[in-house]
Amino acid sequence: MSTISFPTGRKFDFTAIGRLCIDLNANEINRPMEQTMTFTKYVGGSPANIAIGMSRLGNKTAFIGKIADDQMGRFIQSYLENEGIDTSNVVTDKTGAVTGLAFTEIKSPSECSILMYRDNVADLLLHPLEVNEALIADSKALLISGTALASSPSREAVLLSLDYARKHGTTVIFDIDYRPYTWVSPEETAVYYNLAAEKSDIIIGTREEFDSMERFENNVEHSDRYTATKWFDYSAKIVIIKHGKGGSIAYTPDGSEHRAKSYPAKVVKTFGAGDSYAAGFIYGIMSGLTLEKSMEFGSAAACIVISSHSCSDAMPTVEQVKDYIERCNRGEITAN
Numbered sequence: 194m195s196t197i198s199f200p201t202g203r204k205f206d207f208t209a210i211g212r213l214c215i216d217l218n219a220n221e222i223n224r225p226m227e228q229t230m231t232f233t234k235y236v237g238g239s240p241a242n243i244a245i246g247m248s249r250l251g252n253k254t255a256f257i258g259k260i261a262d263d264q265m266g267r268f269i270q271s272y273l274e275n276e277g278i279d280t281s282n283v284v285t286d287k288t289g290a291v292t293g294l295a296f297t298e299i300k301s302p303s304e305c306s307i308l309m310y311r312d313n314v315a316d317l318l319l320h321p322l323e324v325n326e327a328l329i330a331d332s333k334a335l336l337i338s339g340t341a342l343a344s345s346p347s348r349e350a351v352l353l354s355l356d357y358a359r360k361h362g363t364t365v366i367f368d369i370d371y372r373p374y375t376w377v378s379p380e381e382t383a384v385y386y387n388l389a390a391e392k393s394d395i396i397i398g399t400r401e402e403f404d405s406m407e408r409f410e411n412n413v414e415h416s417d418r419y420t421a422t423k424w425f426d427y428s429a430k431i432v433i434i435k436h437g438k439g440g441s442i443a444y445t446p447d448g449s450e451h452r453a454k455s456y457p458a459k460v461v462k463t464f465g466a467g468d469s470y471a472a473g474f475i476y477g478i479m480s481g482l483t484l485e486k487s488m489e490f491g492s493a494a495a496c497i498v499i500s501s502h503s504c505s506d507a508m509p510t511v512e513q514v515k516d517y518i519e520r521c522n523r524g525e526i527t528a529n
C-alpha cells in the first residue's frame with residue numbers, strides 16, 4: 194500500500210507551477226560547448242518537463258506559469274497544448290521579459306552541464322494575483338518547483354499556491370530543483386526551501402539539494418534519515434532522497450525506508466533524470482502502486498529519458514516504461 198492518499202472528484206490529476214523555458218541540447222555530443230555548433234530546441238524547465246511526463250503517463254494535467262510574449266513563449270504554449278496540458282493559467286508577460294534558455298553541453302555520458310541564460314526571465318514574474326485558486330482546488334496534486342522561489346514576485350505566487358493547496362486539501366509535492374545561479378545567497382535559499390518544505394506532503398530532492406536546505410542544521414554526516422525525519426514533524430508523508438545512479442530512498446513517518454535501485458541505461462546525457470523520475474514516481478503513487486513499485490517506475494522512466502537526446506520530448510508512456518522494466522528483467526539492457 195502507498196502511504197499517501199489523494200483527493201477524489203477533481204477535474205485535474207496534476208498541476209505544476211513554475212518555469213516554462215527552452216532547452217537547446219547539443220547535437221554534437223561528447224564534446225565541449227566551445228566546439229558545439231548546433232542545437233535542437235525543446236520545451237524545458239524542470240516543472241514543465243514533469244508536467245509533460247505526467248500527461249504522457251495519462252494524467253489530466255495543467256500548468257501555472259508565465260511565458261514571454263514572443264515566438265519562444267508561443268512555441269512553449271502550443272507544445273503544452275499539443276501534449277493535452279491545460280494552459281488556461283499560463284499567463285503571457287507584457288513587460289518585455291524573455292524566455293529562459295538552457296544550453297546543454299554533453300561532454301560524455303557522465304559529464305554534462307547546463308549553461309543558463311536567465312536574465313529578466315518571464316517565468317520569475319508570475320504574480321500572486323495571477324494564480325488561479327479554483328484550478329488548484331480542482332487538482333488532486335500540486336507540484337511546486339524550488340527555483341520558482343528564487344525571486345519575487347514568483348516566490349510569493351508559489352507560497353500563495355501552497356496556501357491554496359492546503360486550504361483545498363490538494364496534495365503538495367515539492368521538487369527542490371536547486372539551481373544555484375538563480376539565488377542571491379545560500380542562506381536565502383535555505384530559508385525559502387524550509388518554508389515550502391514545511392507545507393509539503395511529498396518532498397523530492399538529491400542529497401546535494403537537501404544539503405542546500407540544511408544550511409542552518411547540524412547534519413555533518415549528511416544523513417538521509419536525519420534529513421527526512423525533520424519533515425515528519427510538519428506535513429510530510431514521504432521524503433525521497435535521490436542518489437543518481439546509486440538509486441533513491443523514500444522515508445515515511447512510521448520510520449521505515451524504501452530503497453530503489455537504478456536500472457541499467459545506455460546514457461546519452463544525465464540531465465532530465467530527476468524530472469522523469471518525478472513524473473514516473475508521482476504517476477505510480479497516484480495510481481495506487483506501492484512506494485517501491487512507484488520508485489521503480491520512476492527509475493525506469495529516468496533511464497528512458499537519459500538514453501534520449503531531450504528531456505521533455507523523450508518523456509515515456511506507461512507502456513514504454515513497463516516495456517523497459519521487462520527488458521531489464523530479461524537482461525536485454527546493459528549500461529554503457
Ligand SMILES: Nc1ncnc2c1ncn2[C@@H]1O[C@H](COP(=O)(O)OP(=O)(O)OP(=O)(O)O)[C@@H](O)[C@H]1O
Binds near residue numbers: 455460466468496499
Ligand atoms: N546514470 C544513471 N543510470 C541509471 N539511472 C540513473 C542514472 N542517473 C540517474 N538515474 C536515475 O534517475 C534518478 C534520479 O537521478 P538523480 O539522482 O541524478 O536526480 P537529479 O540530480 O534530480 O537529476 P537531474 O540530472 O535531472 O537534475 C535516480 O534515482 C536513478 O533512478
Ligand SMILES: O=C(O)C[C@@H](O)[C@H](O)C(=O)CO
Binds near residue numbers: 214216464468
Ligand atoms: O530545468 C531547466 O530549466 C532545464 C531543464 O529543462 C533541463 O533540461 C534539465 O536540467 C532537466 O533537469
